[in-house]
Amino acid sequence: MNNKTGIFFLILVFLAIFLPFASNLPDGLETVVENFGDKEQNNFWNGLMADYLIESINNPIISTFISGTIGTFTVLIAALILGRTIQPDKSK
């Protein structure tokens, strides 16, 4: 597991292969909301890239892929920092 960069790119390859086939249907909770709930919802925070899309890119797959790449990278960095912070107890 030393080659983090290599595995990161493998994850992006995985994303590129599967994203075009990803379903646009609502997920389980969204289906429950659509069928039984109030569709008008007040969200006070709409994120930086809502719905995994970048506004200036029209192609939805490319837009989602780029936002997915950014997300994967930020999770990687944040989790690496977390891992460094929780160094195991030396005494064990």
Add this chain to the structure above:
Amino acid sequence: MHIPDGLIITNEPLSILGAIGMWILSFVFLYWSWKKTKITYSRSLTSLLGISSAFIFAAQMINFPVIFGTSGHLVGGTFLAILLGPYAAILGMTIVLIMQAVIFADGGILAFGANVFTMAIIGGLSFFLIKLLMRNSSNKRRLASSVFISSWLSVVLGALVAGLIISPAFPGGILTTVPAMLIYHAIIGIGEGAITAILVSSIQKIQPTVMGGINLLKENSI
């Protein structure tokens, strides 16, 4: 299963109270996981925590269609637990949820505590069900079926809690949301179970040393 703030900000004060309660409960579990991670692991988890959390983020973007015009995606809590053990899995999954909420508005900020509980905490704790079902066995088929059952149950239990949390926002209340969430997620959970079992079996064949969580399955002190 990411609860948006729209289902928390309602005219019912119970929604907000529930969301605050879930924040507090999740915070307690996160603190516990942090402490346990520090004492449970004898080696650094940094690389595996980073890579596996990043993979779960990417995998959660791939929705697969299920019946009744709905879709599901891997949650990945059980998968992370097999790789990292329960405590680090809870923390890794929380990182994924933070990024989803803050950058992509996938899951709300007020609802964040509930989302951490339903996906990160229940997912991570599903490790103990695998441990119970394995009973010190090393049989690969038994592991695959234990992983399948535990990941399925983690999705269904998460859906149950989510159904309770969102119920004040629905005219039909709990009697609508809980059965509906359970039915959809009992089906979505089959996908979760199958994908997790396949991933775990594949990694066990290709690179078994990666799965640190499996070693923890046999430790009584955990």
